[in-house]
Amino acid sequence: MLLDRAVHYRAMVRAGRVSEALRGVAVCLAFFEDSTRTRVSFVLAAQRLGAIPVMLFAQGSSMSKGETLLDTLRTVVSMKVDLVVVRHRAAGAAAYLARHLDAGVINAGDGTHEHPTQGLLDLLTLRDAWHGRFEGRRIAIVGDLAHSRVARSAMFGLRTLGASVTVAGPATLLPAGIEAFGCEVAPSVEQAMRGADAVMALRIQRERMEQSLIPSTHEYARVWGVNAERVELMKPDAVVMHPGPFNRDVEITSDVVDGPRSVIWRQVENGAAVRCAVLERCAQGRRALTAAEWPEPLSVEVPE
Numbered sequence: 001m002l003l004d005r006a007v008h009y010r011a012m013v014r015a016g017r018v019s020e021a022l023r024g025v026a027v028c029l030a031f032f033e034d035s036t037r038t039r040v041s042f043v044l045a046a047q048r049l050g051a052i053p054v055m056l057f058a059q060g061s062s063m064s065k066g067e068t069l070l071d072t073l074r075t076v077v078s079m080k081v082d083l084v085v086v087r088h089r090a091a092g093a094a095a096y097l098a099r100h101l102d103a104g105v106i107n108a109g110d111g112t113h114e115h116p117t118q119g120l121l122d123l124l125t126l127r128d129a130w131h132g133r134f135e136g137r138r139i140a141i142v143g144d145l146a147h148s149r150v151a152r153s154a155m156f157g158l159r160t161l162g163a164s165v166t167v168a169g170p171a172t173l174l175p176a177g178i179e180a181f182g183c184e185v186a187p188s189v190e191q192a193m194r195g196a197d198a199v200m201a202l203r204i205q206r207e208r209m210e211q212s213l214i215p216s217t218h219e220y221a222r223v224w225g226v227n228a229e230r231v232e233l234m235k236p237d238a239v240v241m242h243p244g245p246f247n248r249d250v251e252i253t254s255d256v257v258d259g260p261r262s263v264i265w266r267q268v269e270n271g272a273a274v275r276c277a278v279l280e281r282c283a284q285g286r287r288a289l290t291a292a293e294w295p296e297p298l299s300v301e302v303p304e
Helices: 003-013 037-048 070-079 093-100 117-129 148-161 189-193 217-224 262-285
Strands: 026-031 052-057 083-088 104-110 138-142 162-166 198-201 239-241
Touching: 003 037, 003 117, 026 037, 026 070, 037 052, 037 083, 037 104, 037 262, 052 070, 070 093, 083 093, 083 262, 093 104, 093 148, 104 117, 104 262, 117 148, 117 198, 117 239, 117 262, 138 148, 138 189, 148 162, 148 198, 162 189, 189 239, 239 262
Parallel strands: 026 052, 026 083, 083 104, 138 162, 138 198, 198 239
Antiparallel strands: none
């Protein structure tokens, strides 16, 4: 349902239209970690639905004076904010706030835990590339899995829809017990990518590392980087993904980022559409309406 609604909103945006589905709904965008894609797409999604976006950052807020995260957001919600979109460095932050705030809470990334809307946009991108069929498909996820909330959400979603996942990365960047996620661990990037229907390269997240876990970026690129030669090991119609931001010529080479197999920029476009669908669903949930009772967004006629 969410992916179908995202397709609707993607078509609407491409046609240059906007909706008033969330007219008057106040959405607080509480981003306590740096962000470009997620933050901007949530702002645009709120605006395109007619909502009122309110930005909140740690710097410049009362948190810099010692106020707690919960008290800061309780203050915001007391001003009749309906939805809170939160990104925070602490795993579980969004779930904690959802238990204590009288508002809908959307997780825009919590530490190394999860990034649900990124997982949804990745599913939409793959649904397009795979013509709607996940069963029997296999994706390779390569890189810094130990610190990747994107990988966790992607694995949950892909397995739910019937795809299989193979992961590969340096031993220092593989979380203990990763097999419990239902994925296969390959000893090399070549083995992970051979015969795959897609690959997702992950950024080395140095900001989450307490110590250096790789010898050098040059060595990492040589052994684990997604390059044109390795891309050719996949199926002829396989695609290349990256959640961004990406380090060109480290985890993925520039010719692959800009190459014919890349759907990286499609992921970015799909992110705004998915977040429209998520904001709509959460707002309607707050209003306790069933799916059949949802108001239709502004009607738009667009070609496929």
